Amino acid sequence: MTVESSAARKPRRTAAGKAGTTGTKAGTTAGRTGATGTQRTTRSTARKSTEPELVQLLTPEGKRVKNAEYDAYVAGITPEELRGLYRDMVLTRRFDAEATSLQRQGELGLWASLLGQEAAQIGSGRATREDDYVFPTYREHGVAWCRGVDPTNLLGMFRGVNNGGWDPNSNNFQLYTIVIGSQTLHATGYAMGVAKDGADSAVVAYFGDGASSQGDVAESFTFAAVYNAPVVFFCQNNQWAISEPTERQTRVPLYQRAQGYGFPGVRVDGNDVLACLAVTKRALERARNGEGPTLVEAFTYRMGAHTTSDDPTRYRGDEERLAWEAKDPILRLRRYLEASHHADEGFFAELEAESEALGKRVREAVRAMPDPDHFAIFENVYADGHALVDEERAQFAAYQASFADEGGH
Amino acid sequence: MAEKMAMAKAINESLRRALDSDPKVLIMGEDVGKLGGVFRVTDGLQKDFGESRVIDTPLAESGIVGTAIGLALRGYRPVVEIQFDGFVFPAYDQIVTQLAKMHARSLGKVKLPVVVRIPYGGGIGAVEHHSESPEALFAHVAGLKIVSPSNASDAYWMMQQAIQSDDPVIYFEPKRRYWDKAEVDPEAIPAPLHKARVVREGTDLTLAAYGPMVKLCQEAADAAAEEGKSLEVLDLRSVSPLDFDAVQASVEKTRRLVVVHEAPVFFGSGAEIAARITERCFYHLEAPVLRVGGYHAPYPPARLEESYLPDLDRVLDAVDRSLAY
Numbered sequence: 001m002t003v004e005s006s007a008a009r010k011p012r013r014t015a016a017g018k019a020g021t022t023g024t025k026a027g028t029t030a031g032r033t034g035a036t037g038t039q040r041t042t043r044s045t046a047r048k049s050t051e052p053e054l055v056q057l058l059t060p061e062g063k064r065v066k067n068a069e070y071d072a073y074v075a076g077i078t079p080e081e082l083r084g085l086y087r088d089m090v091l092t093r094r095f096d097a098e099a100t101s102l103q104r105q106g107e108l109g110l111w112a113s114l115l116g117q118e119a120a121q122i123g124s125g126r127a128t129r130e131d132d133y134v135f136p137t138y139r140e141h142g143v144a145w146c147r148g149v150d151p152t153n154l155l156g157m158f159r160g161v162n163n164g165g166w167d168p169n170s171n172n173f174q175l176y177t178i179v180i181g182s183q184t185l186h187a188t189g190y191a192m193g194v195a196k197d198g199a200d201s202a203v204v205a206y207f208g209d210g211a212s213s214q215g216d217v218a219e220s221f222t223f224a225a226v227y228n229a230p231v232v233f234f235c236q237n238n239q240w241a242i243s244e245p246t247e248r249q250t251r252v253p254l255y256q257r258a259q260g261y262g263f264p265g266v267r268v269d270g271n272d273v274l275a276c277l278a279v280t281k282r283a284l285e286r287a288r289n290g291e292g293p294t295l296v297e298a299f300t301y302r303m304g305a306h307t308t309s310d311d312p313t314r315y316r317g318d319e320e321r322l323a324w325e326a327k328d329p330i331l332r333l334r335r336y337l338e339a340s341h342h343a344d345e346g347f348f349a350e351l352e353a354e355s356e357a358l359g360k361r362v363r364e365a366v367r368a369m370p371d372p373d374h375f376a377i378f379e380n381v382y383a384d385g386h387a388l389v390d391e392e393r394a395q396f397a398a399y400q401a402s403f404a405d406e407g408g409h
Numbered sequence: 410m411a412e413k414m415a416m417a418k419a420i421n422e423s424l425r426r427a428l429d430s431d432p433k434v435l436i437m438g439e440d441v442g443k444l445g446g447v448f449r450v451t452d453g454l455q456k457d458f459g460e461s462r463v464i465d466t467p468l469a470e471s472g473i474v475g476t477a478i479g480l481a482l483r484g485y486r487p488v489v490e491i492q493f494d495g496f497v498f499p500a501y502d503q504i505v506t507q508l509a510k511m512h513a514r515s516l517g518k519v520k521l522p523v524v525v526r527i528p529y530g531g532g533i534g535a536v537e538h539h540s541e542s543p544e545a546l547f548a549h550v551a552g553l554k555i556v557s558p559s560n561a562s563d564a565y566w567m568m569q570q571a572i573q574s575d576d577p578v579i580y581f582e583p584k585r586r587y588w589d590k591a592e593v594d595p596e597a598i599p600a601p602l603h604k605a606r607v608v609r610e611g612t613d614l615t616l617a618a619y620g621p622m623v624k625l626c627q628e629a630a631d632a633a634a635e636e637g638k639s640l641e642v643l644d645l646r647s648v649s650p651l652d653f654d655a656v657q658a659s660v661e662k663t664r665r666l667v668v669v670h671e672a673p674v675f676f677g678s679g680a681e682i683a684a685r686i687t688e689r690c691f692y693h694l695e696a697p698v699l700r701v702g703g704y705h706a707p708y709p710p711a712r713l714e715e716s717y718l719p720d721l722d723r724v725l726d727a728v729d730r731s732l733a734y
Contacts, residue, residue, distance in 0.1 A: 162514075163513065164515055164516070165515075165516055166515075166518075167515065167516075167518040167519075168482070168515060168518065168519060169518065169519075174482070175519075179506045182475065182502070182506065185471065185472055185474075185478070186475060186476075186478050186479040186482060186507070187479060188472075188475070188476050189475060189476030189478055189479020189482070189483070190480070191479070192476060192479065192480060193480045193482075193483030196461055196485075197483070216471055216475060216502075216503070219467070219471055219475065220472065220475070222467050222469060223467060223469070223472050223476050226467055379513075379516075379517070380513045380515075380516055381551050381552060382512065382554070382576045383512055383574075383575035383576050384574055384575050384576050386554070386650045387603065387650040388650050388651070
């Protein structure tokens with residue numbers, strides 16, 4: 001199911017430079033399923049390389065390449081749907097840029113940008129069904145968009161007016177999780193529940209290359225495998241965990257970790273929205289069919305800083321970013337849409353106007369977001385109440401009122 | 410139809426009743442299935458309710474609590490077992506950062522009715538990590554409720570109430586009292602989960618305790634009575650929330666308070682009780698609130714635990730010191 005672990009010894013950074021342009025055919029012919037040891041050896045020899053396979057359907061130049069294993073999952077895609085994916089990515093990037101600006105203007109305390117990861121998030125997010133359930137980290141703004149979560153809802157916690165603030169069950173999109181990797185266990189437990197209910201829904205757990213080192217992620221792999229839970233582990237390997245490159249997290253390509261747990265792992269070009277859509281659809285299909293978990297490693301790049309508090313110039317150079325900019329997820333789909341005459345100038349112009357309108361709406365919504373009432377501190381600490389919370393709320397109220405009594409403020 | 414049974418059996422019966430009456434209740438933990446748990450608290454439950462409801466889990470405490478959170482999000486009511494007190498710490502992150510906070514983070518939209526059962530405390534001659542009392546480490550965390558029964562009847566009813574609670578409950582089981590028997594009436598009307606109970610009335614001093622130390626305090630009260638001292642014994646039952654009104658009412662009557670727990674005294678629940686009761690009863694107190702508990706040292710090897718744990722003489726010593734003011 002996965003390539004030989006000899007690839008492990010290859011430092012990732014060396015491979016990364018070529019990852020986006022790795023020969024797709026070499027990587028995906030001879031189907032993984034049923035490939036014998038001999039075939040694998042032969043193929044490896046033929047490639048004269050130990051680079052991990054990478055599923056790609058659209059090259060950085062926007063050329064559609066065939067893939068025997070995954071073509072079927074995007075075979076019926078219409079030009080309208082392709083334009084839809086493009087629109088999702090553009091609007092998500094615009095929203096993200098607006099949030100970064102709002103942080104710079106002091107309207108948000110912090111922002112974690114998804115710049116560069118639009119294809120991974122939109123491709124996987126659009127693969128989900130309404131009844132599926134998503135467990136995000138704190139950077140899944142594109143997935144939230146696909147799930148129908150109002151983007152302004154995502155900003156409350158970054159503005160500091162709440163610590164989450166949306167109803168996860170409205171869109172089957174769990175609250176953002178800041179503690180790295182914790183949500184993969186929640187996703188696995190939720191998926192165990194789906195299986196108990198006999199439903200054919202599936203669950204997607206998002207996490208990153210940094211999180212792959214967390215014990216919770218390892219435990220979630222164990223639990224998901226042992227109970228054959230219908231969960232897709234979608235790892236966005238954006239190459240950097242704040243300042244630490246992926247080789248500080250792993251000696252094997254991350255998708256190969258799945259092998260040790262007994263479920264398949266696949267690396268997909270995370271800047272290729274079509275490939276991410278296809279690979280996630282396939283993984284979700286396996287989950288629905290009772291075939292258990294899949295690990296998807298979306299090989300992508302965090303084009304921006306970790307968050308607005310981070311300074312990436314201290315640990316990485318411009319040349320790396322430039323190499324990845326050439327593989328930009330939005331640019332490559334645009335090239336494909338244009339070359340195949342699926343979109344005209346009118347479409348792009350209209351989208352530009354829509355983007356600006358979204359930016360304006362987000363800006364206005366954030367600026368209008370009021371500070372919560374002081375007493376919100378004591379709200380929802382418990383579902384069934386707690387005597388101490390009641391006592392302290394009353395003390396706080398009396399304290400506040402004592403100023404009013406003196407005619408203060 | 411009251412029946413005399415051991416505390417372990419009472420918890421077992423309570424879990425059985427919950428499994429029977431609510432199909433969403435699940436039991437999860439290490440060895441809880443075929444073996445029935447290392448203390449046999451879940452004995453026979455997997456046989457009667459099946460592997461999908463009484464779940465033997467991988468040996469990973471964070472995984473147990475983390476997946477229980479996911480199951481609760483799906484609408485289940487998991488009751489998870491941590492095999493021993495000292496093994497809860499891999500799950501501490503999930504309990505503190507996730508389980509305790511998700512209701513607030515969702516502005517009340519999400520409820521996590523998860524019960525975490527932890528056999529705790531010493532006195533059984535166990536090896537390291539099998540005798541600890543970490544309740545204060547959980548009581549400090551908003552969003553959690555902490556209870557500990559002292560007898561079989563409370564164990565039965567408090568488990569029913571913990572499972573019915575829409576808040577996460579850490580349910581500390583005094584393992585050295587597992588085999589103590591008491592009447593359990595499954596048709597009784599139980600006291601509210603977080604209310605303390607006066608288990609012996611007295612006039613000279615109040616002994617406040619929970620879990621394994623309630624029995625010790627009753628014995629101390631018996632011994633003191635022979636010396637002509639009348640001690641009131643309060644079973645707190647719940648550490649968070651803590652029934653300060655009941656402690657206050659007792660102290661206003663007796664004017665003296667000694668708090669007893671196995672956990673280390675330093676930053677223990679006795680410290681919080683002392684501070685709050687001093688505030689509430691300053692003009693009633695004839696003596697400072699005294700505490701009897703573990704020392705600021707790792708839980709000692711079994712051959713030393715008798716010297717570490719509160720016992721009859723240490724409680725009576727504190728009683729004498731209080732009465733001497």
